[in-house]
Amino acid sequence: MAMKSRTTVAVACVLIGFAIVVGRLFTLQVLDYPLYQKLSLSERERLSPIEGARGMILSADGKPLADNQIVISLAADPEQVRKSGNVRLLADRLAPILGESPGHLRQLLNLHRRFVWLAHDISTRKHHLIGSRIRGLYFLPEKRRIYPYGSIFRSVVGFVRPDGSALYGIEKGYDKVLSGHRGQMIREVSARGRSYFQVQTESLDRLSGDTVQTTLISGLQSYAQDALDEEVDATKAQGGIVLVMDPRSGAILAMASRGEGRWAGTSPGVSIVYEPGSIFKLVTASAALNEHRVRPDETFFCYNGSMRIPGGVLHDAEPLGDLTLGGILAHSSNIGISQVALRLGPSTFERYIRAFGFGKRTGIDFPGESRGFFRSSRQWSKRSIYTIAMGQEIGVTPIQLATAVSAIANGGMLMRPYIVSRVLSPDGKIVEQHRPVPVRRVISPETSRTLLSLLTGVVSHGGTGESAAITGFDVAGKTGTAEVYDSVLHRYSRTRTVDSFVGILPASHPTLVVLAVVIQPQGISWGGTVAAPLFRKVAEMALVHFRIPAEESVPAPALARADISEPGRTEAGKSTTPP
Known part of the structure; x- marks a missing residue:
């Protein structure tokens, strides 16, 4: 009996112990599983x-x-x-391999x-x-x-x-x-x-x-950059910019740049500010035509190359007599365009300059854009209207200039330039779609057509932009040779210039605007001899890329006859008193 009781007790103890073990296992593996899983993961996962x-x-x-x-x-x-206790040893070992200092690696570790x-x-x-x-x-x-x-x-x-x-x-x-x-x-x-x-x-x-x-065309951008580099190297210039724009939409098709010294920058196409020189005569002429202050067929006497203005004397490179507005643009006459500006008056002239977008940012979707500089007409001196008419006393950016010329090309509508066409999600869905944005009408379609016809004379019939001519196409364009103002000597330099050419093509149905700027080439240079050939190279490539067919030649307007070479310093207006 006693043996049976002891056996019963032993069995009960075993069962109780087994139950305790089972209960503990149940607690560990079931009830406390999330806790121990978390602890396990914390030990082996990071x-x-x-x-x-x-x-x-x-x-x-x-x-x-x-x-x-x-x-x-x-x-x-x-x-x-x-x-592991080897922070110092590990840092010393890794330093020469990684090219870092041991102290820096020790800080990290x-x-x-x-x-x-x-x-x-x-x-x-x-x-x-x-x-x-x-x-x-x-x-x-x-x-x-x-x-x-x-x-x-x-x-x-x-x-x-x-x-x-x-x-x-x-x-x-x-x-x-x-x-x-x-x-x-x-x-x-x-x-x-x-x-x-x-x-x-x-x-x-x-x-x-x-x-x-x-919106950039890869082949066109590559060609524009190569052509720009060749021109900068050949002329030993400090830099340059090439901009290609679709004037109908404002899309930037190419934006090549290069710069040194004060002209260097991460995005020169939108950031550098310079006096445009004679290219700005396009704005003066546009305003006067649109306000009906001048007629294409009337003539202006250019005082045989020398005209007194408040504070100085205004010169042309060659003695010129009577010129129509087309002749003034073709020969880049400072005296002629100044008389056109006088017809406008300061307040009207200022209104058009601002309407074309100068003095404020274009709003391009690109960082670093400068607003340029332009003073209110209330701050102009008595000679300002003369000098601004030919591109002095105003600072522009390449993107401002290309955008303004695009308005002349497309029938008079200022478009907001843009460089991104759309944003796509990782799976290829369109997140943003950027479309052309008209800003405002600047000139009438009729004024646009008249000016385009006049500007073809700049590239043909003895104009300053003959080097920009392209076989099979009529090019409407304008040269610019702006002398750089020397803030130390307080006068315009006779040896440092910003040479440029802007062209619209084909003139009969404008599809492209190409701006070429060469900054401070060495030696005697002009927009027609340095920038115009650069324009031609890039424009020819663009015409081929977009498969734009050649057109029948459109007769240019008759120009006043004058034996004249490239105006050179006339475009910069060097003989005026500095602003």
Whole structure:
């Protein structure tokens, strides 16, 4: 009986013990499972920040101007490195390989974080030298920015630093759109903290930034940049700009630039400010025609090349007699255009200058745009109307000038220029669509047609822009040779000029506006000898690209006969007293 009782007690104890074990196991594996799962994950998994790839930048024809490529980058878990007790030794070892100072690496490895980048875009050689079995170090694939066209699009597209910060151009202007979105990545670590296995918690495609498609034509931009570089090198100039615009929409088709010294800049096409010289005579003539203050067939006496004005004497390069408005533009007469401006008066003249967009930003979707400079007519001196008429006492940007000339070309409507046509989501859906935006009517269609007809004489029949002529096409254009004002000597320089040519083609149905600017070429130079040939090269390429057919020659208006060579300094108005 006693034996049976002892057996019963023993069995009961076993059963109770088993029940306790089962209960404990149930508690651990069922009731407390979420807690221990969390503890387990905290020991073997690490959360690291990730960022989706930056969106692409495309040309109008779909070619990548800015893209991404996969590279291997080096990261660290500072806590794991500190546990190993070799922060100093590791920093000393990595410093010569990564090209960093040991002190900088020690600072990073001593941060109270679980994730830091040590170096981006590690080469295969560096990867091999570092090795892959160091506690707390790991290599991760990362997308880095590349520019397939190199420097050809640099001033337009911009640049992104290795740390992801955008510098100038479209990269900066559309940074919020292009930037990838932030997410998290789980890394599984071994007990010794050496082996990491990456598990993405969010789709990288979903984290990618949007794609920006520009209005730029890749082949035209490349050709414009090459032609500009050749001209700058040949003339030993300090820089230059080439702008190609669709006057009907305001779309920028090419924007090439190069600059040194004070003319250097990240985006010269929208930022540099200079006196336009005789190209500005287009604005003066447009205003006078639109206000019916002059007739195309009436003549102006040009005082045989010398006319006294308040504060000085105004000269033309050659003695000229009677000229029509077409002759004034073709021969770039300072005296003639000044008389046209007098017909307008300061207040009306100012109104047209502002209507054409000078003195304020065009609103182009591009960072760094300058407003130029232009004073109210209430601040003009007695001679200002003479000098402004020929492009002095006013500072313009290339984009302002191209936009204003586009208004003359398209029938009189000022268009807002733009350089991005649309924004696309990572899956190709249109997020934004940019369309042409009319700003205001500046001149009438009739005035536009009359002026285009007159401007063909600049390129033909002895005009200053003969070097811009293109076989099979009538080009309406204007030269400009602006002397650079010397703020130290308080006068215009006789040796430093900004030479330019703007052309509209075909003149009978304007499709393109091309502005060529060459900044301070060495030696004696004029817009017709330096900038006009550059215009012709780029314009011929554009005509071929867009397959614009040759046209029948449109007779140019009759010009006053005068034996005249390139006006040269006449276009700059050097003989006037500086403003």
